[in-house]
Amino acid sequence: MARTKYVAGNWKMNMDKAGAVALAKGLVENLKGLTAKYMIAPPFVYLDAVYQEIKDSNIILGAQDMAATENGAHTGAVSAVMLKDIGVKTVILGHSERRYEFYENDTLINKKVHEALKNDLDVVLCIGELSSHRIVGVTERICEIQIRSGLEGVTEEQLAKISIAYEPVWAIGTGKTATPEEAQEVHASVRSVIARLYSPKAADAITILYGGSMNAGNAEALLAQPDIDGGLIGGASLKADTFTPICQFASK
Ligand code: PEP
Numbered sequence: 001m002a003r004t005k006y007v008a009g010n011w012k013m014n015m016d017k018a019g020a021v022a023l024a025k026g027l028v029e030n031l032k033g034l035t036a037k038y039m040i041a042p043p044f045v046y047l048d049a050v051y052q053e054i055k056d057s058n059i060i061l062g063a064q065d066m067a068a069t070e071n072g073a074h075t076g077a078v079s080a081v082m083l084k085d086i087g088v089k090t091v092i093l094g095h096s097e098r099r100y101e102f103y104e105n106d107t108l109i110n111k112k113v114h115e116a117l118k119n120d121l122d123v124v125l126c127i128g129e130l131s132s133h134r135i136v137g138v139t140e141r142i143c144e145i146q147i148r149s150g151l152e153g154v155t156e157e158q159l160a161k162i163s164i165a166y167e168p169v170w171a172i173g174t175g176k177t178a179t180p181e182e183a184q185e186v187h188a189s190v191r192s193v194i195a196r197l198y199s200p201k202a203a204d205a206i207t208i209l210y211g212g213s214m215n216a217g218n219a220e221a222l223l224a225q226p227d228i229d230g231g232l233i234g235g236a237s238l239k240a241d242t243f244t245p246i247c248q249f250a251s252k
Contacts, residue, residue: 005250006230008039020046024053026240031096036250041092044078051087062090064184065098066083068111080119090122096169106149125150131170140189156198163207163234171212173234180221183210187227216245223249225227
């Protein structure tokens with residue numbers, strides 16, 4: 001199956017409102033006519049302002065995280081219902097910064113996955129090994145555990161709303177990228193885990209993104225790998241000039 005390439009920008013805790021709006025405007029202009037799938041995930045407080053810029057474009061609005069629970073007494077949290085209400089279509093869950101900085105575990109991430117699906121949001125589920133895992137050769141095992149736990153209770157029908165982002169933690173924000181061959185090897189194993197958990201058809205259909213210092217210089221080679229269906233981009237998504245070329249490669 002020919003899978004549509006998907007490029008997602010995770011802006012993390014960066015920018016001010018004027019910068020967020022200007023970047024969104026620039027991307028709407030630059031990505032006009034491109035044919036891959038594009039998503040940007042600004043900080044929560046700028047979601048609405050960014051939505052006003054991109055709502056009639058080919059760019060989807062994403063959130064960087066979400067509460068595991070419904071509306072109610074959860075100080076500081078943002079619910080799926082609230083996100084939907086302001087135009088969010090997809091949510092990034094299980095990012096390594098949530099796992100390691102905010103102590104999110106697989107059980108909580110799985111709860112968030114179900115809460116997102118219940119509210120008809122698409123999900124980008126992030127997985128990936130630490131460098132200590134890679135050194136001792138357990139990368140694929142770690143990814144399999146994170147996939148099995150993150151997707152526990154998710155049906156094959158629901159899987160259509162989920163993309164997986166393989167993000168080696170040692171490559172995030174470090175300038176160290178997995179080589180295309182290293183990334184491809186893990187992507188192929190992720191796809192085989194999905195085939196075992198669901199079906200070969202589901203494995204063939206699922207979008208698997210690579211994340212970890214992807215930029216205009218390395219994107220083309222990474223995106224050329226048979227099991228790399230796009231990218232989750234941090235640093236290079238913060239400027240139209242650095243994000244656009246990746247989007248263009250994906251559109252080829
Ligand atoms: C990320 O945080 O998902 C990421 C891939 O960041 P960077 O591109 O900066 O490594």
